[in-house]
Amino acid sequence: MDVFDVIQKRFSVRSYQDKPVEQEKLNIILEAAQSAPTACNLQSFKIIVAKTEGRRELLKKIYHQNWFADAPYVIGVCAIKDKCWVRKDSKSYADVDAAIVMDHIILAATALGLGTCWIGAFDPIAFKEAFEIEEGMEPIVLTPLGYPSEDFIRRKRKPLDELVIYK
Numbered sequence: 001m002d003v004f005d006v007i008q009k010r011f012s013v014r015s016y017q018d019k020p021v022e023q024e025k026l027n028i029i030l031e032a033a034q035s036a037p038t039a040c041n042l043q044s045f046k047i048i049v050a051k052t053e054g055r056r057e058l059l060k061k062i063y064h065q066n067w068f069a070d071a072p073y074v075i076g077v078c079a080i081k082d083k084c085w086v087r088k089d090s091k092s093y094a095d096v097d098a099a100i101v102m103d104h105i106i107l108a109a110t111a112l113g114l115g116t117c118w119i120g121a122f123d124p125i126a127f128k129e130a131f132e133i134e135e136g137m138e139p140i141v142l143t144p145l146g147y148p149s150e151d152f153i154r155r156k157r158k159p160l161d162e163l164v165i166y167k
């Protein structure tokens with residue numbers, strides 16, 4: 001699959017098989033995350049890789065949907081807030097860095113036949129408590145990681161002429 005195929009094949013997977021993810025695939029995904037660009041190359045993030053086995057109740061407190069705990073892993077990207085680059089006008093790039101890291105994870109997973117789903121609507125306090133995330137680290141985005149048990153769904157996008165402004 002070339003990069004354009006991967007981009008087109010990615011979709012939010014909300015149903016997972018009860019099938020383990022190979023450690024080799026997980027390693028490739030984490031190396032893709034490591035290659036993500038960050039502002040000033042500060043790399044002020046941590047990736048939490050959590051096994052879901054035996055943690056269904058705990059995970060339900062973090063995100064309410066049942067399918068969230070069905071995949072073998074939940075991955076979270078946390079920003080180390082006070083170590084991220086801040087623009088002159090005080091705009092922090094912490095969220096931007098974390099989003100790029102997660103996008104690398106998600107696209108790498110897709111290329112390996114795995115499913116993911118961006119989760120923004122989770123409870124960050126429950127996540128921090130569950131995984132003893134230290135002070136100063138802010139969980140930005142989560143995803144389950146596992147083999148999909150649903151077929152590709154292409155969700156509608158606005159036409160390009162609504163999204164692009166040529167100047």
Ligand SMILES: Cc1cc2nc3c(=O)[nH]c(=O)nc-3n(C[C@H](O)[C@H](O)[C@H](O)COP(=O)(O)O)c2cc1C
Nearest residue numbers: 010011012013014117118119120121122141153155
């Ligand atoms: C920043 C962000 C946060 C999201 N949060 C959630 C979420 O909490 N729960 C969920 O089921 N999907 C979530 N999504 C997935 C979007 O609903 C999904 O990407 C969008 O509907 C397009 O569908 P597709 O990913 O299948 O192309 C999120 C996506 C993004 C980019």
